[in-house]
Amino acid sequence: MTRRTPTAVDHYDALSAVVRMVRSGRARTRPELGAASLLGRTVISQRVEQAIELGLLEDAETGPSSGGRAPRQLRFNAGRGLVLSAVLGAAALDVAVTDLDARVLEHRHLEWPIARGPEETLTALDAEFTGLLETRRDTPLWAITLGVPGPVEFSTGRPSQPPIMPGWDGFDIRGRLQGRHRAPVWVDNDANLLALGEARASGAGADEMIFVKVGTGIGAGLVSEGRVHRGSKGAAGDIGHARVLEDNSVMCRCGRTGCLEALAGGWALARDAVTAVHEGRSRYLAEIHGAHGEITPADIGRGVTVGDAWCLTAVARAAERVGSLMATLVNFYNPAHLVFGGGVLTVGDAFLRVVDHTVRSRSLPLAATDLVIRGSALGDLGGVAGGAHLAVEALLSADAMAAWTPLGSPSAVDPDRLTAGA
Ligand SMILES: [Zn+2]
Incomplete structure (x- = not known):
């Protein structure tokens, strides 16, 4: 970004603050902008006029009066x-x-x-x-x-x-x-975008959030003070390849061994399901394998909803693995919301129940108090x-x-x- 001349700093800082506060709903009138930003009345009035000229804000209906003339409401022009x-x-x-x-x-x-x-x-x-x-x-x-x-x-x-x-x-x-x-083009990790979308849809109470996507793979996005935390190289939240098993018996698709997603990701469950069919441990899975020649994570999700014992156990064990790592991360990061999204939500609340129990029983009381553990409100x-x-x-x-x-x-x-x- 080109550097601005020092005299222009206050001008654009104020313009940006005014527009962003109206857009986020933190302030809806000129007096509210003054209270929320500590900017002077004249500055606010001038920057609001400029934002209106730019087509970013518009005067909407009159707001509620607290005695005297009611202040005009401002609206962000999303169109x-x-x-x-x-x-x-x-x-x-x-x-x-x-x-x-x-x-x-x-x-x-x-x-x-x-x-x-x-x-x-x-x-x-x-x-x-x-x-x-x-x-x-x-x-x-x-x-x-x-x-x-x-x-x-x-x-x-x-x-x-x-x-x-x-x-x-x-x-x-x-x-x-x-x-x-x-x-202009921005490219980001999908879990970061899911986390940001969820945080904006959830209000300021969710400004400290860990969003975990559990689907074919596993990844997480972190939101801190309302902003995505990416770390120094953009690798923050890549929990799918955290090593959770010390021996080298389970190979991951990243080339290493013992990764979380090699034990609890959808692709890993699908791999284990084929073994279960060969060992004769699930009639439900054997029928699917016989008909299609393969088993997908979605098949295992359906297995949970129809009550197949192998699928229920496999998903519960995956949830416990995920929950165990998340308990550590909850202690470390102290989020207000721990949100899950991805294909795993199709199994109903079976996954979330086990995660909730595992996280609460293994994290510090202070970090777990008031912690909200839930599925994503936004979905796909x-x-x-x-x-x-x-x-x-x-x-x-x-x-x-x-x-x-x-x-x-x-x-x-x-x-x-x-x-x-x-
Ligand atoms: Zn891996």
């Missing part, structure tokens, strides 16, 4: 721009267009194996993006975000040695998408919502606003100026 937000999974692609409040306006779900590699995948993504914008040419495109199922070097938007994304290591996703669509679209929040919040930062507000829209600025130093 001022669009965000294209996509999340890539191991076998599927979710593509959406959202408004600036991260509300999904249209969404498409494609079966898509990530192993097809970056060229083919990003070409398919380009076509979906173009289709979603077709009927919305009048609204400027503000940003593009992509979530991927692996570690990402956040500053460059490049995947970093992702174990299940062959061909993607170091690929310049940002450069490729920015070249095609002329909008939490990642695309999180991506949209990530981009819009970045574009409403003081530095980004200093770069684009003189030109009227982020779409008028060289995208590299908005994402550099991300």
